[in-house]
Amino acid sequence: MLEVILFLLLAAAAVVTALLVILQRNPMVSAIFLILTFFCLAGIYLLLNAPFLAAIQLLVYAGAIMVLFLFVIMLLNLEKEQKTITRHRLQKIFGVFLGLVLLVQIGSVFHSLFLTGEKGFFPPDKVAALGNTEVVARLLFTDFLLPFEITSVLLLVAIIGAIILAKREI
């Protein structure tokens, strides 16, 4: 019962803050509301027995990525940007319409969904006994070792790319 109440609260908060992200004119306020959305999602991850991901969500998303966004917003002087009038009213109407069509499609798929797949090897009590972080780490360094190593290359490429793009002259 408590789980349902918590889920409903967090889900409502996540949807409301996500809506505020795209409705705010000021990108700084949007960023703050996006951080709140990430907090709500971290809470939902906790409900789904994924405490490691909840912590990573807060550290990486709400911590690192959103701070990067805030820094870029503060670096750019967007004072006069906000005064420009939006001319494409038709574009907005079509955007909202297409988004709602997509929502109906996703909803109709999920509505008639039931799980038929074979269950995995990690029921909640087993994960609780072993420890969520330990299970994730064990899988990451055994079954998913190659993707894990490729991830490090990806991050290196991103670092080099960001420096080259942001530097005035190399």
Next chain:
Amino acid sequence: MVPLSAYLVLSGILFSIGVIGFLVRRNTIVLFMSIELMLNAANLAFVAFSRYLNSMDGQIFVFFVMTVAAAEAVVGLAIILAVFRTKETVNADEINLMKW
């Protein structure tokens, strides 16, 4: 116990909000935030399936999605900075040239 479809519907709603934001807003930084919103909706679906299928693979996948999201945000924001330096704008409608 919350049914799986509740989590998936929440994920669908968040994804649609991200799509609408991407189509409606013209500020490139807000467009990036909409992309982050969509990635998070996908993550939520991954975690929900992982929980209800008794498998950890979904959670591992979310880990990789987060890495890709971080790399994407870093490179994208660097591009926005570079564009702003030459064009003095972050409005997506005015950024219409590949080379300046």
